Amino acid sequence: MPHARLTTPSRRGILAAGGALGLGAALAACGSDSKDSGSGAKSGSAKSGPWSFKDDRGTTAKADKVPANVVAFTSVAAALWDYGIECKGVFGPTKTSDGKADVQAGDIDVDKVTIIGNEWGRFNIEKYAGLAPDLLVTTVYDTAGTLWSVPLESKDKILKLAPSVGISVYDRQMTQPLQRLLALAASLGADVKADKVVKAKKRFEAAAARLRKAAKAHPEIRVLVGSASQDIFYVSGTNLSADLEYFKSLGVNFVEPSEKAKKASGGWFENLSWENIDKYPADVIMMDNRTATIQPADLDRDKATWKKLPAVKAGQVIPRVTEPIYSYDKCAPMLEGLAEAIEKAKKVG
Incomplete structure (x- = not known):
């Protein structure tokens, strides 16, 4: 966690930033x-x-x-x-x-x-x-x-x-x-009303339509949203996150941890040990792309249980922009990337 002195217990769930934190010592370092x-x-x-x-x-x-x-x-x-x-x-x-x-x-x-x-x-x-x-x-x-990120103490x-x-x-x-x-x-x-802004918004709208179409055509494809720290694999719920709530509204079939499992994090995510990361079958995995989390390339090298996941073996792992840049220019590619992953995914989970 980033500096425990800057947070309160209720804030720890918020720090998931829409999914799974997995920041561990990386953000705690001073x-x-x-x-x-x-x-x-x-x-x-x-x-x-x-x-x-x-x-x-x-x-x-x-x-x-x-x-x-x-x-x-x-x-x-x-x-x-x-x-x-x-x-x-x-x-x-x-x-x-x-x-x-x-x-x-x-x-x-x-x-x-x-x-x-x-x-x-x-x-x-x-x-x-x-x-x-x-x-x-x-x-x-x-x-x-x-x-967000304004220290409570100051x-x-x-x-x-x-x-x-x-x-x-x-x-x-x-x-x-x-x-x-x-x-x-x-x-x-x-x-x-600049041309760049108008074009970006149109691209976003087209990407949303594409994702809706992909999700409707492939309802069997289950998408798991994860984040990795050295000791814990976090499986994100979708009910509080602006990106995931929107993707879900477009029909994406997400893996959803139980409310009981998410309770300890304030409803954001479920903590799994690396021995139990196969708890939820999934065909596509979206992994937290923030620099303070462990990325798939390092997991491929260091975590044997990760490499055994069917979606990983099938090469069906994509980044999740956990803290989006909320401009149409930056959000459109997020929708396009997920749509493409669902369009191409094989049923493996």
Whole structure:
């Protein structure tokens, strides 16, 4: 878990980020915050006059003018970037150990933005204040309005420095946060009628239709959503995750752990030992793609029980974007990838 001191027992379930956490020691390690990597980029085209935006907590963020110095959780900043809003600072997994962009960073120029915390729960307040922030934006994974990756112990200090917006990705379909982030981008000056945006939305809609068709044509294909840590294999439920709820609404046949099995995680996932990872038959496995989790290539090398799973032997393992970048440009490929996997899958589970 990321720093137990930053979490509460109820928050541990939230940390699944829509499925299975499996972060283990990787996120618990106490690395130093990244150094400033530049002054960041300006926001979208400026507008004059007062600005306000009512977020999914029911809170209205207000400013005398459209925020220019926006700081956001990495994947949220990546979504805004796709709409032409370049955040000045980011917090959350942004750069990998070799200096490349993390999977959650999307198309962000990671050498251009200021990173005020390069892993979950890391937040350098002094660096944040130094950016003279006009707005803080992140996601919300609970009904309490807890701001994702904003440390609870320093939340009050952080939220005094600028208005904040929380976009809920909890217990709803992904079309909702997609719409909300598009609306936020528009309020910040994005041209949401730009050709690029219109094409991305059409691609998303086509991908959704393709996934619905694939699921209907292959109802026998069971999809398991997993995440790996050294000691535990997590099987995700679909009831709280925006991506999985949407895929399920399109007809995808997911493996669903029992409510009793998921109870310990607040309803997010079931913990399995590596000896018992064959508990649920599956034809396709979607694996958590976050850098803090163990990836299939390493499992192929280190976990004998993994290699024995029928879906693994059949080569029917695909990535799951566990913390999606909620822009149409980034979500369309998620639907396309799952549709293709179901279209091509053989019944093995």
